[in-house]
Amino acid sequence: AGSLDAMREELALIRKRGYSVTRNEVDEGMVGVAAPVVVSGRSMLGSLSLVVRGSDIDPQQEKRLILLVTGTARLLTDELSGE
Numbered sequence: 001a002g003s004l005d006a007m008r009e010e011l012a013l014i015r016k017r018g019y020s021v022t023r024n025e026v027d028e029g030m031v032g033v034a035a036p037v038v039v040s041g042r043s044m045l046g047s048l049s050l051v052v053r054g055s056d057i058d059p060q061q062e063k064r065l066i067l068l069v070t071g072t073a074r075l076l077t078d079e080l081s082g083e
Helices: 002-017 059-081
Strands: 020-023 030-038 044-053
Touching (some): 030 059
């Protein structure tokens, strides 16, 4: 049950923050940036993610990738919601 609670806490944090950044979780040396795509009145429909080599980005570039992914996920959400 502890791992389920930890997962719920992590998902709540991602929902609040609006994005997730992972390092080395799927592939060694890779950084993933993801943002949820949510349709109004429904739960999360999916997510938009971008994966790059960690050695290719610095903290400033990571911030830009977060803005790119979250902005694009918002556009997808708007389109799918008919807004």
